[in-house]
Amino acid sequence: MAKICVKGQIIGRVQAYLRIEKAIQEAIFLKLRYISSTHLGRLPMRSKSLLLSLLILSFPVATSAQQTENYDYWQPQRAMVQRGQQAVFMCNGLFTGGRSLEQVFDQELAFLRDPIGTADGGDYSVDRVRRAVEVGVPGAVPVMRAVFREGIGCVVLPPDQTLDDIDQLPELTLPLPAGDPAQIAWPNGDLVTDKQLPSNIDETALLAASDWAFDRDTPEQDTLSLLVVYKGEIIHERYSAGIEMTTRTRTWSTAKSIASALIGMLVDDGRMSLDEPLGFDWYPENRSPEADPRNNITLRHVLNMSSGLETIDNSGMEYATGSGLSYWAGASSVAGAR
Structure with a gap:
């Protein structure tokens, strides 16, 4: 009988301590915004004292320095992305342009x-034979590389x-259009005849813009570079230093308009459908x-940017995850879309 009483006392104390632990967890989770007096009222006085002591030890006093999350856990990926950016920018400028x-x-x-x-040298290398650029040195952050591929x-x-x-990467070789572009009128060629500016165009405002x-x-x-087109005619054309009409550059987001036009052509041919599900294995x-x-x-949702998906590039993560890894670090854009 005595053993049963001792066992019962032990069980009772364990249950009391479990209640204390639960109360502490709730207090920590809610940051002391709410602790019901009912919870405390159920505990013995000694348990209340122990609980309050533990809570005081669990939270810093007002004069103590509060912990802040200043450490950037994504720094290695940000550094990798920046190396990839620099590699493709250098490759593009040198071998595309x-x-x-x-x-x-x-x-x-x-x-x-x-x-x-700098332009005089640094931790990068340029391979003009293979038309490639490497940025960085081996270490915690990998060396990032960009290569030029014909037609791409x-x-x-x-x-x-x-x-x-x-050599495993694709190339795109297309025949040149027939004829001399310099003798073919724009937009099918490069020939632009000088014309008077339309009377309803403010030349001063145009030049200011x-x-x-x-x-x-x-x-x-x-x-x-800048082209201003009005009613199918080029009315203003201008280039920065070192750039001319034939200089090739990255398309950047104008590729979205080009891709949309090409997709529209495929839809017209019946080879794609605007209103069928994408069929991805979502992640x-x-x-x-x-x-x-x-x-x-x-x-159609994707082309109209109305898919309803929340981009993972928000909150300062543009150059650490998601499209940042696809654009600048060689990650699969298909996997990124998932």
């Missing part, structure tokens, strides 16, 4: 916060590929994949 290293560092790399090296432009290699893998486009004081908006997986609302997203 045929520009000099000085021009590349002065313009293409102007908006990078801390570009690696510069491609960023994933970290586990080297320049020995170049052109100056604004080229003279903005920000490295992230460096205008290289993260839904507990009931067959009931996943993302299965209803169509090509």
Whole structure:
């Protein structure tokens, strides 16, 4: 009988301590915003004292320094992405646009916060035979590489590929259009005849807008060329230093308009459908994949940017995850879309 009483006392104390632990967890989770007097009222006085002592020890006093999350856990990925950016910008400037290293560092790399090296050298290498650029040295952050492929432009290699893998990458060889572009009228060719500016166009305002486009004081908006088209005619044309009509550059987001036009042509040919689901294996997986609302997203939704998906690039993560890894670090854009 005595043993039963002792056992009962032990069980009672364990239960009391469990109640204390639960109360502490609730207090920590709610940051002391709410602790019901009912919870405390159920505990013995000694348990209340122990609880209050533990709570005092669990939370810093007002005069103590509060912990802040200043450490950037994504820094290695950000550094990898920046190396990839620099590699593809340098590759594009040198081998797509045929520009000099000085021009590349002065313009293409102007908006990078801390570009690696200078036009005189640094921790990068340029392979002019294979038309490739490597940025960085081996270490915690991988060396990032970009290579030029005919008909495509510069491609960023994933970290586990080297320049020995170049021949595995696709190229696109298309025959040149018939005729001399210089003798064919724009937009099918390059011939533009000089004409008087239409009477309803304010020339002063047009030139002021052109100056604004080229003279903005920000490295992230460096205008290289400008065409103003009015009723199917070029009425203004201008290029920055080192750029001319035949200089090739990255398309950037104008590729969205080009892709939309090409998709529209395929839809007209019956080879694509705007209103059929995309058919992706979505990630993260839904507990009931067959009931996943993302299965209803169509090509029309994507083209209209109305899919309803929350981009993972928000909250300062543009250059650490998601499209940042696809654009600049060689990650699969298909996997990124999932």
